[in-house]
Amino acid sequence: MTAYLDHAATTPVRAAVAAGYVEDLARLGNPSSMHAFGRAARRVLEESRESLAADLGAHPTEVIFTSGGTEADNLGLVGTWQAAVETDPARRAVAISAVEHHAVLDAAHHLGASRAAEATILGVDAEGVLDLAALESYLAQARERTAVVGVMWANNETGAVQPICEVVESCGEIPVHCDAVQAVGHVSVDFTESGVSTLALSGHKLGAPVGVGALLARRDATLRPVLHGGGQERGVRSGTLDAAGARALASAVSLAVAELVEERARLAALRDRLQASLQTLVPDARARSAGAQRLPGHLLLTIPGTDADALLFGLDVAKIAASSGSACTAGVTQPSHVLLAMGDDERTARSALRLTLGRTSTDADVDAVLADLPAVVERARAAYRVGAR
Ligand code: PLP
Numbered sequence: 001m002t003a004y005l006d007h008a009a010t011t012p013v014r015a016a017v018a019a020g021y022v023e024d025l026a027r028l029g030n031p032s033s034m035h036a037f038g039r040a041a042r043r044v045l046e047e048s049r050e051s052l053a054a055d056l057g058a059h060p061t062e063v064i065f066t067s068g069g070t071e072a073d074n075l076g077l078v079g080t081w082q083a084a085v086e087t088d089p090a091r092r093a094v095a096i097s098a099v100e101h102h103a104v105l106d107a108a109h110h111l112g113a114s115r116a117a118e119a120t121i122l123g124v125d126a127e128g129v130l131d132l133a134a135l136e137s138y139l140a141q142a143r144e145r146t147a148v149v150g151v152m153w154a155n156n157e158t159g160a161v162q163p164i165c166e167v168v169e170s171c172g173e174i175p176v177h178c179d180a181v182q183a184v185g186h187v188s189v190d191f192t193e194s195g196v197s198t199l200a201l202s203g204h205k206l207g208a209p210v211g212v213g214a215l216l217a218r219r220d221a222t223l224r225p226v227l228h229g230g231g232q233e234r235g236v237r238s239g240t241l242d243a244a245g246a247r248a249l250a251s252a253v254s255l256a257v258a259e260l261v262e263e264r265a266r267l268a269a270l271r272d273r274l275q276a277s278l279q280t281l282v283p284d285a286r287a288r289s290a291g292a293q294r295l296p297g298h299l300l301l302t303i304p305g306t307d308a309d310a311l312l313f314g315l316d317v318a319k320i321a322a323s324s325g326s327a328c329t330a331g332v333t334q335p336s337h338v339l340l341a342m343g344d345d346e347r348t349a350r351s352a353l354r355l356t357l358g359r360t361s362t363d364a365d366v367d368a369v370l371a372d373l374p375a376v377v378e379r380a381r382a383a384y385r386v387g388a389r
Helices: 015-025 036-055 069-087 102-114 132-145 164-171 243-281 308-317 337-341 363-388
Strands: 063-066 093-097 118-122 146-150 176-179 198-202 213-217 298-302 352-356
Touching (some): 036 063, 069 102, 069 176, 093 132, 102 118, 132 146, 132 164, 243 298, 243 363, 308 352
Parallel strands (some): 093 146, 146 176, 176 198
Antiparallel strands (some): 063 213, 298 352
């Protein structure tokens, strides 16, 4: 049996969602067609839009279905930036937190490199939480020329929850794009109450299939499309509408939101037991962002004298699925930009192990890690000592 502790990478599709999805895949009809098939598909789509909006404190017209979190982030950040520049060419600046996912980070870099945007990275503290003073001092000199600010709801590596309300308050009229891919379904998210202009979510992080997500965009938000085509979804997200995916997303969100309070407490208890026990078994392991408000299922550990690759290999052999805090680009493990932003040197940033729990996690998963990780750490340390010689 494999213990799966990589729910932040992707989490199982819920059985009820999968059943509905398979049923919907058998239905014929483009939601934009006028005939009865099309109208039936449109009904599924619009009901899903209403359900999703109701669960996330949004108006149905504020839901734009996308292919996932990456597309929603690109549309939220780049689309908002483009609209702002077209209205006022002097508004070319974009500022994002240093711990954003690559979907936001690289989109901002792209704006800087190819569209002459002034891109600023805002620092975080040692817990990986946005430094609000850095935001204030940025705004003090760049408010008038800023098109959009991007700050995520919660970080995918550390689980650290970001001070979104304070960010929105400081930004005032400047639109805030929020990547809530790791947050939706795991902590309460109310779009209207948050005050953000756009918010990204992704199906496969909460029990829907890969390939469906959404951008919530306030009715007064001006966005330009990133993809050009048939003009579906308020004219900003062209492409044939995916009624089956929309329903799967809405059902998964609805189930996750209904279970949220109980599930959040259950996961936090499991995670806290895992953290406390590991700190006894591997006393120098350091739980990251533990002093911040964290997502309930996240545990990022820094384990001195190890390399994440060796840890992951050892765990895989022990049938435990985990991940590192670092991104893997074309097979080469890079130290995590998140951990570097939190003050780690490259060596330390390469010794991070991310264990993330989700809906299917049980005490047995925690026990499996507790049983096997100490020996895996010892072997990883031995390999590291040999490599360092
Ligand atoms: N943003 C965050 C915080 C994520 O964790 C991820 C996925 O890992 C994404 C964006 C990208 O989402 P998707 O995989 O749906 O494109």
